[in-house]
Amino acid sequence: MARITYISGPIVKATLENESPKLLEVAYVGKDKLIGEIVSVERDTITVQVYEATEGLKLGEPVILSGEMLKAILGPGLLGSIYDGIERPLMKLGERIEKGASVYPLSKDKKWHFVPLLKKGDEVEEGDIFGYVKESSIKHFLTIPNGIEGVIEEIKEEGDYTINEELLCFHNGRKLTMIQEWPVRFGRKYRKRLKPDTPLITGQRIIDFLFPIAKGGTASIPGGFGTGKTILQQTLAKWCDADIIVYIGCGERGNEMTEVLEKFPELEDPKTGKKLIERTILIANTSNMPVSAREASIYLGITIAEYFRDMGYHVALMADSTSRWAEAMRELSTRMGELPIEEGFPAYLSSRIAGVYERAGFVETMSGKVGSLSIIGAVSPPGGDFSEPVTRHTRRFTSVFWALDKELANARFYPAINYTQSYSAYGETVRVWWEDIYKEWYELRSWMMKLLQEDDKLQRIVKLLGSEALPEEQKLTVEIANLVKEVFLQQNAFDPIDAYCPPEKQIALAKVLKSLYDWWQACLKEAAIPIKTLKGQKIVEEIVKLRFLKSVPENIEEKIESTYKNLIKIYGEREK
Structure with a gap:
């Protein structure tokens, strides 16, 4: 056990006794067991980034190490759910979130109809699909987790089971349920990256025709206040031809996110005729919620998106906005006393932005299926200045740049995309797809x-x-x-x-x-x-x-x- 020796907002330092901590290990801080993550280890002192409000925390209170990294819980029940930045279901937490509240992100009581796709004696390896359950309008495929292989000793017959019931047993005694866990800060494995040559059709002419994004591609939407970033992302979420939508409200105003939470359950899905929320996962970490959890919310959303990508689905992730995420990094870095660079951002801003967008891709999954993860991030440059660090670095690592224009927005021109400043690197890669429709x-x-x-x-x-x-x-x-x-x-x-x-x-x-x-x-x-x-x-x-x-x-x-x-x-x- 460690003891708190320093508190500065969400940053807490603690002196170790006999523990051997790991970087990025989850820690439980104080008597309320606030969830945090170790971001620095120095001799007998650890620095913990706490994902909850630290008001009332006192020096000398204990810090308990978990021995595990921050992980996403993955399984049936994700679709249609609304989570905070560390995957706590907001609908279960209620209007007031208690300190140290720990609620399992998926329902342990609901039964899912399991259909096995393998049989006793089959030899499997990591990534192989052993069955599926029907969730909303999609088949939720169940795969062999990372690092596991062997011969199936027993597999359950078709029937209704909860997420924690054992479905498959190996010769060595290892058993599997419907649940997987994955560290949010590390990308999930795939066999190989493929060329992104199929456009993600959005139904917006200026995007599809002039500045297309490919499935598995990356795009940024920079724009000043009131230029329509959130509206454009909501439009893309509704109309794009992705199978699954992951929408992250990262540091945006509470009233904007409330509008999203109210609208999505009511919007009709043009693809299925059902409600759009049924193939959407919402992650809400608004500006009035803990700033450190805002930093983790992006990684949580990408990990969930990769999980569905590995089933062979095309997933579109909307992050609104990555500027607020970068600001959270800046605040945490400042409190930790790290050396700042331009405009106070930490020196690793560029590499963190690159690390996020590089997890997009059109890939052959471990199961042999083809899936994609497209990442579309909104950027909110102060005063609409596209030369500021977040916009500039984001531009380096994204292949599509949809620059929103204040004058066009004021003229009620929608989408307010400035066609002289915007560009797309996918014009050549999607050319064959478009020329199949029209040669010229x-x-x-x-x-x-x-x-x-x-x-x-x-x-x-x-x-x-x-x-x-x-x-x-x-x-x-x-x-x-x-x-x-x-x-x-x-x-x-x-x-x-x-x-x-x-x-x-x-x-x-x-x-x-x-x-x-x-x-x-x-x-x-x-x-x-x-x-x-x-x-x-x-x-x-x-x-x-x-x-x-x-x-x-x-x-x-x-x-x-x-x-x-x-x-x-x-x-x-x-x-x-």
Whole structure:
């Protein structure tokens, strides 16, 4: 047993007697047995990061070492649950969380219908699937834990069992239940990492078409206050084609997280028709909860996500926000007296951010299945400054950067993604998938990107002198770009049709806009028709309304051709 000699907020130091502590070992602090983790060992002194409020803690109180690392309890019952940063179920803890409260994260009484997939005499090794239970709309596969192999001596027949009942027994006497435990700070094993070549379809046109994220990819959503980070993450959680959603509210305001907790159980899942919460795990560690548990919540969420990935599912993890997580690291580091670097963050900020995002991936699991974990982290730079350390380091380790813009958000442009600052490294990797739908997808995407970049340069002149100061060729670029922004980039999250746009419709809309651009160019070249006349045609109004239709009419491009062919003919006759 150790005794407390120093207390500074969530950081507690204790003098050892005869113990041999391990780094990252769980410790129980004080008479209330507050849960903590050893983060430093120096001769006969340990430093403990306490995951609960330390008010009332006194010098001399005992610190008991557990001999184990901080682990996630994994098994049936995770889906639909709401946990705090150290996997205590908030619904069971009630409105007031008592100090040292210890509640098992899964129900020990509920029975699950077990279906065995192996038989007596089968030889198995770590990662092999020996059965499954039905949980919500998915099969919850049960796997052989890490480091275990052998010949099955006995396996239970199909039937209803609790999570703690023994289902499988080996020749050496080792027995397995439905439960697994895994240290949260270490990634779960897999056979090999695969190329992320399948897009995670979100239904948001600006994301899927221009700045795609692959399944198993990483993305960051930086943006100042009020730019819509939380709303965008909730939209992605609802509409993306992942099998499982893990949503982490890390250090966000309590009222925002309350809204998430209230909305998710009521939202209808567009994939299954059931409630979205049934394939979602929520981890809530709001700004008024202990700061140290905020630091652990990210690792807990990733470990749970990896668990479902290893069953062969595609998992999307939303972390809102990693800036608050980094701020928790900064506070803890400062209290421990560690040497700070820029803006007071610890020297290991960069490596910690890298360690989180590197656990994403498209992998072949130990069971031979293919699964993925996509990590999408929101970043909240103070004052919207993207050069601050957390945003800058996050940008280094993520392959997609969706930069949210304050001006677009104020203009009620949703999603408020700045198309000139954003980028995606997955454009080439997902190219084959998109070209299976439409062969010229890459050329169509490149045209739209180039058009928007040219428009961005021209906007500086437009703001100073007005669009009338531009020559007709540049007016064409500006007007088509305006249509691209209105028809393609902007979406109405409250419209039942426009809230989600399937890939086929995205391509159809882009083709219509490219067709319009080509015909305007033809009109300008062949008959010198003014842009004001071109954009005044009735067909333009029809194009603007296309995003609110379930599908793009097949004859729309023919109507565009007919409209502007007639216009060329009329102007040609006038010239004669």
